Amino acid sequence: xxxxxxPARLSTADSEFEAQFAARLxxxxxxxxxxxxxxxxxxxxVRERGDAAVLEYTARFDGLSASTMADLELTxxxxxxxxxxxxxxxxxxxxxxxxxxxxxxxxxxxAGGESWSYRDEDGxxxxxxxxxxxxxxxxxxxxxxxxxxxxxxxxxxAHVAGVQEIIMVVPTPVRGSVATGGNGESTSARGxxxxxxxxxxxxxxxxxxxxxxxxQAVAALAYGTATVPRVDKIxxxxxxxxxxxxxxxxxxxxxxxxxxxxxxxxxxxxxxPAEWVAMDLFxxxxxxxxxxxxxLCPSEAYIEAVQREIDRLLPSMPxxxxxxxxxxxxxxxxxTRSMEEACAISNRIAPEHLEVSSSDxxxxxxxxxxxxxxxxxxxxxxxxxxYCAGPNHVLPTSGTARFSSPLGVYDFQKRSSLIEVSSAxxxxxxxxxxxxxxxxxxxxxxxAAEMRLDVVPxxxxxx
Amino acid sequence: xxxxxxPARLSTADSEFEAQFAARLxxxxxxxxxxxxxxxxxxxxVRERGDAAVLEYTARFDGLSASTMADLELTxxxxxxxxxxxxxxxxxxxxxxxxxxxxxxxxxxxAGGESWSYRDEDGxxxxxxxxxxxxxxxxxxxxxxxxxxxxxxxxxxAHVAGVQEIIMVVPTPVRGSVATGGNGESTSARGxxxxxxxxxxxxxxxxxxxxxxxxQAVAALAYGTATVPRVDKIxxxxxxxxxxxxxxxxxxxxxxxxxxxxxxxxxxxxxxPAEWVAMDLFxxxxxxxxxxxxxLCPSEAYIEAVQREIDRLLPSMPxxxxxxxxxxxxxxxxxTRSMEEACAISNRIAPEHLEVSSSDxxxxxxxxxxxxxxxxxxxxxxxxxxYCAGPNHVLPTSGTARFSSPLGVYDFQKRSSLIEVSSAxxxxxxxxxxxxxxxxxxxxxxxAAEMRLDVVPxxxxxx
Numbered sequence: 029x030x031x032x033x034x035p036a037r038l039s040t041a042d043s044e045f046e047a048q049f050a051a052r053l054x055x056x057x058x059x060x061x062x063x064x065x066x067x068x069x070x071x072x073x074v075r076e077r078g079d080a081a082v083l084e085y086t087a088r089f090d091g092l093s094a095s096t097m098a099d100l101e102l103t104x105x106x107x108x109x110x111x112x113x114x115x116x117x118x119x120x121x122x123x124x125x126x127x128x129x130x131x132x133x134x135x136x137x138x139a140g141g142e143s144w145s146y147r148d149e150d151g152x153x154x155x156x157x158x159x160x161x162x163x164x165x166x167x168x169x170x171x172x173x174x175x176x177x178x179x180x181x182x183x184x185x186a187h188v189a190g191v192q193e194i195i196m197v198v199p200t201p202v203r204g205s206v207a208t209g210g211n212g213e214s215t216s217a218r219g220x221x222x223x224x225x226x227x228x229x230x231x232x233x234x235x236x237x238x239x240x241x242x243x244q245a246v247a248a249l250a251y252g253t254a255t256v257p258r259v260d261k262i263x264x265x266x267x268x269x270x271x272x273x274x275x276x277x278x279x280x281x282x283x284x285x286x287x288x289x290x291x292x293x294x295x296x297x298x299x300x301p302a303e304w305v306a307m308d309l310f311x312x313x314x315x316x317x318x319x320x321x322x323x324l325c326p327s328e329a330y331i332e333a334v335q336r337e338i339d340r341l342l343p344s345m346p347x348x349x350x351x352x353x354x355x356x357x358x359x360x361x362x363x364t365r366s367m368e369e370a371c372a373i374s375n376r377i378a379p380e381h382l383e384v385s386s387s388d389x390x391x392x393x394x395x396x397x398x399x400x401x402x403x404x405x406x407x408x409x410x411x412x413x414x415y416c417a418g419p420n421h422v423l424p425t426s427g428t429a430r431f432s433s434p435l436g437v438y439d440f441q442k443r444s445s446l447i448e449v450s451s452a453x454x455x456x457x458x459x460x461x462x463x464x465x466x467x468x469x470x471x472x473x474x475x476a477a478e479m480r481l482d483v484v485p486x487x488x489x490x491x
Numbered sequence: 492x493x494x495x496x497x498p499a500r501l502s503t504a505d506s507e508f509e510a511q512f513a514a515r516l517x518x519x520x521x522x523x524x525x526x527x528x529x530x531x532x533x534x535x536x537v538r539e540r541g542d543a544a545v546l547e548y549t550a551r552f553d554g555l556s557a558s559t560m561a562d563l564e565l566t567x568x569x570x571x572x573x574x575x576x577x578x579x580x581x582x583x584x585x586x587x588x589x590x591x592x593x594x595x596x597x598x599x600x601x602a603g604g605e606s607w608s609y610r611d612e613d614g615x616x617x618x619x620x621x622x623x624x625x626x627x628x629x630x631x632x633x634x635x636x637x638x639x640x641x642x643x644x645x646x647x648x649a650h651v652a653g654v655q656e657i658i659m660v661v662p663t664p665v666r667g668s669v670a671t672g673g674n675g676e677s678t679s680a681r682g683x684x685x686x687x688x689x690x691x692x693x694x695x696x697x698x699x700x701x702x703x704x705x706x707q708a709v710a711a712l713a714y715g716t717a718t719v720p721r722v723d724k725i726x727x728x729x730x731x732x733x734x735x736x737x738x739x740x741x742x743x744x745x746x747x748x749x750x751x752x753x754x755x756x757x758x759x760x761x762x763x764p765a766e767w768v769a770m771d772l773f774x775x776x777x778x779x780x781x782x783x784x785x786x787l788c789p790s791e792a793y794i795e796a797v798q799r800e801i802d803r804l805l806p807s808m809p810x811x812x813x814x815x816x817x818x819x820x821x822x823x824x825x826x827t828r829s830m831e832e833a834c835a836i837s838n839r840i841a842p843e844h845l846e847v848s849s850s851d852x853x854x855x856x857x858x859x860x861x862x863x864x865x866x867x868x869x870x871x872x873x874x875x876x877x878y879c880a881g882p883n884h885v886l887p888t889s890g891t892a893r894f895s896s897p898l899g900v901y902d903f904q905k906r907s908s909l910i911e912v913s914s915a916x917x918x919x920x921x922x923x924x925x926x927x928x929x930x931x932x933x934x935x936x937x938x939a940a941e942m943r944l945d946v947v948p949x950x951x952x953x954x
Contacts (some may be wrong), residue, residue, distance in 0.1 A: 032689050038612050121926035128920075132617055138620070140603025154595055154869070154881050156602070159860055161894050171912070175626060175931050240654040260894040265544050278738075281892035286742060304942050310935035344950060347933050382907075389911065392949075396907070397622055404616070404911035407943050412912055415924040418617050419908035431723040431745035432622050434905035443896035444845075445882035448852065448867035449875055460877040463584035468638050471809050472773035473874040480870050486809060 029484075033338050035092035035321065035359030037331070040369055052360050053377065054288060055318070055426065058392045067243040067272040074247035079254050084245035090170075092239065097255035100388040102196075102226065102237040122231045125416040131419025133188040133347070137437045141189070144449035145446055152453035154372030161282075162255060164440060165249035166234070167264035167274075168225055170199035170241055176228035177414065181233035181421050181435065182263050189440035193247060195259055196234045199226060199241020222250030225308050241266075246273035250281045255316060263422075263435065284435055289318035289358075292410055293379035293399075295370050296323060296421030298330035299387040300406040306337035308383060311411050313354035314347040320358040322377070331361045371395040378429040381410045398429045454480040496801050498784070498822030498925035499783040499948065500794070503832055515823050516840065518752065518781070518889065523731060530706040530735040537710035542717050548707035553633075553701065554665030560718035565659075565700040574599045581687070585694045588879040589643050595881025596651040600900045604652070608909055615916035618909045623653035624745075627903060628712035629697070630727035630737075631688060633662035633704055639691035640877065644884050644898065645727050646695035652903035656711060658722055659697045660690060662704020704729075705894030709736035712746045726885075726898065749900055751889035752781035752821075755873055756842035756862075758833045759786060762850040770903075771846060774874050776817035783821040785840070787833035794824045801835060802844035834858040841892040843871045861892045917943040950951040 038048050073081045079097045086100065087093045092098050111119060145155025168174060168180045179196070186194050200221050219237070229237060238256060240248065246266075252258025261282035262274060274283045292312035294305055309321040325331050338355070342348055364370040371392055374382060378398035386392060389404035396402060400423030403410055414421045422435035449457060458477040463472035466488050478484055505892070534741050536544045542560045548561065550556045557563050574582060593829060599812070608618025629645045631637060649657050663684050688758030692700060701719060703711065709729075723744035727739060737746045757768055772784040788794050802820070805811055824880025827833040834855055837845060841861035852867035859865060866873055877884045884897035912920060919923035921940040928937035929951050941947055 030571040061601060103830075117926050118930055121923045121930075124923045125927060128923075131611075135607070135609060135617070136619065139607035140605075141605075144598070144602040148594075148600060148881075152880065154598070156599065156882075156897075156899075157865070162860070175578050177927055177931065183857045279889075279891065282891075290716070301942075304939070307935055307939040307942055311933070311939045313933045314933055341938075346932075346952070351935070369859075393620075393909075397625070398905075399907045401908035402620070403908065404909065406914040407914055407917040409917075409926060409939040410942075411939040412917070412920045412924050412954070413908070413910050414936060415927045415940075416920050417615065417910050417912060418611075418915075419619075419910055422903075423908075426742075428742065428745075429905065429907065431528060431905055434619075434908050436619075436906070438901070442861075442887075442892065442894055443899070444862045444892065445864035445886075445897050446856070446867065446877070447864065447871050447876050447880050447882055448870040449872055449880060454870040454872075454875070455536050457875045457879050460587045460591075462874050464588060464640055464878045465874060467581055468583070468640065469809075470774070470777055472770055472777040475804075476770040476774045476874040477878075479764075479874060480875075481768055489809070 031342060031348055031352055031389070033342055033355040033359070035355045035361050037361050037363075039363040040373070041363070045402055052358065062153055063268050064272055065277060067269055070243040071247045071273060071276055074244055074253070075251045079256075081257070082240055082244045085242065086240050088373050089242055090199050090202060091202070097238070100239045101255070102239060107226050107234065110221070110223040110228040113223055114227050119227070121175065122180075122228055124458050125177065126184060126231045128416050128418045129184045129420070133185045133420075133437050135182065137188055141437045141441055143246065148453070149338035151450035151455055153368045153448035156443045158441050158443050158448050160192070161260045161440050161442065162191070163193040163195065163259045165195045165197065165259035167245065167261040167262060167266050168196055169266055170201055170222075174198070174222040176224040177421065178265065179225055179228040185233060185435060185437045186440040187233055189437045189490050192282040193235045193257065193371045194233065195257060196229055196237040196241050196286045197249065198237065199245065199315035200239045200349045206432070217243040222284050227429065230319060241270070243269045243273035246277060261440070263439065263474065264336035266309040268329060284422065284426055284439060285428060285432055289320060291320040291322070291379050291425060292381040293322045293374055294379055294383040294385050295367065295374060295392065296325040296330060297367055297386040298325060298327040301332065302333035302411065303337040303341065305342055305405065306334050306384055309334075309338070309355070309359065310341065310345060310351050311409070312347070312381065313351040315358065317350055317353040318358065319354045322359065322365050322379070323354060323361045324373055325362070326364050326370065328363050331363055335361065367392060368395065374399070378431065380423045380425045380429065381413070383408065383410060387427060400424045400429045400434055434436055443450060455482060494805060494811055494815055496805055496818040496822070498818045498824050500824050500826070502826040503828055503836070504826070508588040515821065526731050530544070530739060530804050532730055533706040534710045534736060534739055535718070538714045540921060545655050545703055545707045545711050545716060545719070548705065557662060560701070560893055561704045564718070564897065565702060570689050570693035570697065573684070573686040575598045576686055577690050582690070584691050585643075585677040585691055587637065588640065589647060589694045591879050592643055592883070593651060594648045594748045596883075596900050597614050600651055604847075604900045604904055611916070613914035613916035613919055616909065616911035618888070619906045621906050623655070623906050624723045624903050624905065625654070626656040626658065626722045627654050628658045628660065628725040630708065630725060630729050630733060631659055631728055631755070633664055633685075636663070637685040637688045639687040640884065641728065642688055642691040643695045646692075646697060648883065648898060648900045649903040651694055653855065654902045654903050656698045656720065657696065658720060659692055659700035660703050660708040660712065661700065662708065664700045666747060697827055697888065701838035704733070705821050706732045706736035709740060713740035716837060726902065726904070747885065747902060748887055748891060748895055752783060753778045754783040754785070754839055754888060755844040755846065756785045756787065756837055757848050758830065758837060758848040758855060760789040760849040760851070761788060761790040761791060763848040765793065766800040766804065767869065767872065768848055769797050769804055770802070772793055772797075772873055773808060773814050773823065774872070775844065776814040777808070779818055780813055780816040781821065782817045784818060785822065785842070787826045787827050787836055788825070789827050789829050789833065792827050798824065823873035831858065839861070840888045843886045843888045843892065844876070847909065863892045863897055864885045918945060
């Protein structure tokens with residue numbers, strides 16, 4: 029593979045721009061029918077046979093043999109031992125990141141996650157009661173690229189919401205196994221546990237954890253087994269098997285969004301050091317070859333400068349091969365007529381991560397309608413947000429920021445409407461409700477309202 | 492069919508209670524493989540051929556022939572004419588209900604639907620920007636049992652959220668057609684339009700509307716055609732074809748929950764007139780034969796009184812046949828040891844509608860953790876909430892209140908995280924982020940953070 033990273037160079041002034049732009053953006057999550065069928069079978073089997081099925085699939089796919097599910101449970105002592113084994117700097121970083129993420133999510137809860145109510149002029153009480161979910165499951169991918177930050181980002185908002193039980197599943201596949209629950213990268217010999225992930229479980233506060241993965245882990249969480257408690261919602265990223273299983277159990281339990289490849293879009297006015305922007309584009313591209321890094325900028329000279337920094341910095345990157353493939357296949361440096369046009373294009377993309385790399389970011393922010401997270405100003409690298417600024421790094425991808433939101437406290441709460449109609453309110457509301465109910469041909473609805481009237485009218489016929 | 496309604500009589504003191512209770516609650520949304528395949532084909536076809544495919548399916552399934560999609564568009568004049576054709580009382584009821592629903596949802600938006608931000612001690616700005624979706628689609632089932640109240644409950648929160656375009660689809664199948672988009676009930680000859688629904692579109696404010704339904708309408712909204720604009724989210728109830736199509740387009744657009752049969756659970760302490768409670772049970776049962784009405788009460792005498800009222804009131808009900816089938820197959824009158832136990836059982840069910848029919852409802856409300864809507868006190872019949880109290884009547888069913896919420900303004904908004912790291916903040920956060928990024932083997936992430944440090948350290952190797 030060439031070690032030259034050459035993102036596509038587009039210009040909005042070019043007559044071919046729309047077609048080139050569409051081609052670059054195109055990505056579709058093809059559903060694999062074979063995986064879907066296999067996952068459906070696994071779900072049914074775990075639902076019917078519980079622990080026994082989970083043990084069998086874990087042996088078959090992860091190469092990890094155990095005679096009982098208890099052997100696959102991690103303890104609080106395991107978490108603590110992993111934490112204690114880390115160098116001080118890593119321990120401190122985990123704790124500092126968790127503290128900041130917690131503090132942001134506490135502010136989020138205050139801003140909209142509390143119950144509310146009011147009484148209208150008739151004395152009728154109206155409102156919503158906000159309560160935490162009882163129990164949630166967090167899926168953490170296994171293998172080499174296991175991300176402790178992802179565990180923090182899933183567990184902390186659940187905690188802040190008030191969820192009492194957080195159940196983690198994390199596969200520890202043995203090298204050479206089929207690893208349906210892994211992430212495509214093999215691990216070392218005996219199903220090795222990632223100390224950083226276990227330490228993060230200690231810091232973020234996980235209630236129980238099992239070294240299981242894939243569709244079988246999703247099924248165990250959704251239906252419950254003799255050992256694994258049934259949860260109310262499952263969050264966290266996983267491979268195609270996990271994604272398919274989550275989609276299928278949706279309705280039995282809640283799920284978070286199914287994530288596509290990660291994306292960054294940088295809107296640059298040319299005021300940020302070009303090497304910073306180049307490294308920000310790398311930081312997205314290094315995730316995987318399907319990741320997408322796009323720069324939008326009205327200055328051709330600045331785009332040139334960023335390309336030069338890409339060339340200069342690339343050789344020092346350990347993950348250069350992935351970066352090159354990602355930038356060459358999916359990256360783009362787009363010359364726009366203006367920052368306003370750049371903002372309009374950004375809205376069409378609705379990117380997961382949006383850096384406004386400008387000396388005047390608040391001028392552009394109001395123009396940006398769709399994005400998972402907006403990073404304002406030169407100092408706000410996406411990577412600060414990924415780890416420790418406070419906001420969640422689980423964000424809507426593939427344009428779904430048009431209609432969905434970052435993972436948050438609200439994902440671990442639900443609402444119940446509260447209504448207490450006063451006797452006066454029953455008079456006002458009763459005749460309105462009855463009129464509409466008769467109109468819909470629902471006489472019992474109408475009579476239930478009319479019976480509460482001081483003077484109960486005769487029943488009308490359907491109309 | 493017998494016109495005797497005899498809901499199951501259970502008692503928590505009975506040793507068989509758990510088994511009987513489980514049997515009564517059991518309901519599963521079987522997915523029909525044949526429908527799934529057919530829907531997948533329809534979606535692909537509409538995606539590829541647009542209007543032409545929609546026209547063909549509308550002719551085939553709804554028996555409604557049109558040469559262009561323009562012929563299937565309803566205009567604002569159609570809405571107004573329908574509204575003008577209604578009796579005064581119906582017009583007033585539609586307007587009053589819409590006004591109250593709007594006022595409640597405005598309070599809901601204030602309570603948690605506004606942007607927020609704060610600055611930390613380093614001057615770093617953190618927050619969330621809350622914005623409306625651009626364009627949403629509302630599915631309204633066609634046929635006889637078309638519910639204007641449902642249109643109000645979907646359109647008003649979208650409006651309050653600030654959604655600019657609300658696109659309605661409502662099939663007008665011709666009698667005898669296959670009617671994949673209908674609700675199982677046939678309509679009169681020429682694909683008749685329901686004036687109440689069109690009048691509700693006028694009152695609630697629908698931007699554009701098309702007389703199409705089924706999977707083809709969902710596809711048109713999700714992918715867009717030459718005539719039907721692509722939306723960001725689709726809400727509203729529909730039959731099995733519509734539900735399957737919504738599930739399949741989820742991810743391309745947002746969707747609301749897929750609703751199961753409607754349910755009411757009444758917790759009664761015996762203080763409410765028994766005939767009111769009997770009628771409330773009817774008002775759920777009259778929806779359809781799968782609807783579920785359950786009474787939980789610690790007084791055997793009161794349960795007897797409710798059964799007597801059921802017997803007395805049933806013959807006057809036009810929908811008695813449906814009520815009888817629903818109550819006999821799925822209804823239950825459950826004698827509990829106490830109100831506390833009744834609350835605990837209610838939490839296990841997580842009902843869609845929960846009436847606390849008590850002289851002291853606020854004593855029990857804090858014990859109730861899971862419910863779509865909680866109706867407090869004798870005057871608060873579910874039917875008042877269904878139409879005009881203000882809260883939304885689109886509620887989580889089938890136990891999904893464990894993890895989901897009533898439809899609300901929040902369903903038509905999305906959030907973007909806001910982060911603006913100060914130069915001081917970049918120093919504090921940079922070293923934490925770099926430490927974690929190195930730990931995860933993501934060096935570009937680490938370098939993007941380190942480059943913003945006043946003193947840039949040498950790059951470390953992966954570990």
